[in-house]
Structures are given as structure tokens and as C-alpha cells.
Amino acid sequence: MKELLKTLFIIRQNPDTLLDYVVNIVRDMEKFKDSLVSEEGLMFLKGIAKTAYDQGLYDVAEYFYDMAMDVCRDIRGENSLDCAILYNDAALVQERKGNIESAKILYRRCLRILKKQVGKNHPFTKIVKRNLSSLK
Numbered sequence: 001m002k003e004l005l006k007t008l009f010i011i012r013q014n015p016d017t018l019l020d021y022v023v024n025i026v027r028d029m030e031k032f033k034d035s036l037v038s039e040e041g042l043m044f045l046k047g048i049a050k051t052a053y054d055q056g057l058y059d060v061a062e063y064f065y066d067m068a069m070d071v072c073r074d075i076r077g078e079n080s081l082d083c084a085i086l087y088n089d090a091a092l093v094q095e096r097k098g099n100i101e102s103a104k105i106l107y108r109r110c111l112r113i114l115k116k117q118v119g120k121n122h123p124f125t126k127i128v129k130r131n132l133s134s135l136k
Contacts, residue, residue, distance in 0.1 A: 036067070036071055037075065038075070039075065042071045042072055042075065042076075042082075045064050045071060046065075046068050046089075048060075049061050049063075049064035049065040049068055049089070049093075053089070053092070053096075058093050058096050058097050061093045062090070062094070062097070065086060065090040069083065069087070069090065072086055078113075079113050079117070080113070081113070081114075081117050081118070083113060084110045084114050084117065087109045088106070088107065088110045088131070090106050091103040091106035091107045091131065092131075094106060095131075095135070100135050104132060107131055107132040108132065110128050111125065111132065114128060
């Protein structure tokens with residue numbers, strides 16, 4: 001797992017290497033699958049997803065956010081704040097891809113968790129509400 005985290009650091013320093021790395025890791029995903037269901041694996045998946053999003057590689061970001069959400073549900077539970085943040089981030093990806101209905105579903109999941117965990121008046125809850133209401 002330390003190698004994965006080192007690789008993530010290198011990618012964050014040189015984002016041009018992301019696509020090559022993603023092609024290799026997806027090809028070898030079976031090798032890493034078990035080690036990804038951990039705190040370190042979750043951090044790795046979130047980092048790759050965020051880097052892909054920042055680089056405009058929305059299909060890649062979607063793939064890794066989906067994996068991160070699965071791992072997050074497994075290790076932290078469906079109603080954790082970390083899952084809520086991932087739902088929000090995945091909704092942003094869906095917005096960028098033009099998948100408005102998918103984005104709405106993800107924002108609603110995020111809001112459901114946030115209202116339970118931090119309340120309806122929390123600043124992040126308000127941001128997600130605004131994001132959802134801005135969708136047409």
C-alpha cells in the first residue's frame with residue numbers, strides 16, 4: 001500500500017502521468033483489489049479520483065469515485081460523512097458529464113446523510129442544497 005501512496009504523491013506532483021498510470025492500474029486492478037478495502041486504499045482511490053477530476057478526465061474520475069464509494073460503505077458505513085463527501089464529489093463529476101439525473105440522485109444521497117450527521121443548517125449541507133437546486 002505504501003507504493004500506491006507514493007505513486008499518488010508522484011501523480012499529484014506531475015499530473016501529466018495520471019492517464020498512463022490509470023491505464024496500468026485498471027489493467028492490474030485484480031492485484032490491488034483486496035488492499036484497496038482499507039483506510040489507505042480509500043485515501044488512494046479518493047486521491048486518484050480527485051486528480052482525474054482536476055485534469056478533466058471525468059470518465060476516469062467516475063470510475064475511481066465509484067470504487068471509493070464502495071470501499072467507504074464497506075469500511076465506514078453507508079451513512080458516514082466520508083460517504084456523503086464522496087457522493088457530493090461524484091455528483092460533481094456527473095454534472096460535468098451532463099448526467100443531470102445521476103447528479104441529482106447523488107446529491108440527494110449526500111443531503112440525506114448530511115442532515116442526519118451535521119444538520120440542515122451546516123454550511124456544507126447548504127452548499128449541497130444549492131448545488132442540487134442549481135440543476136435543471
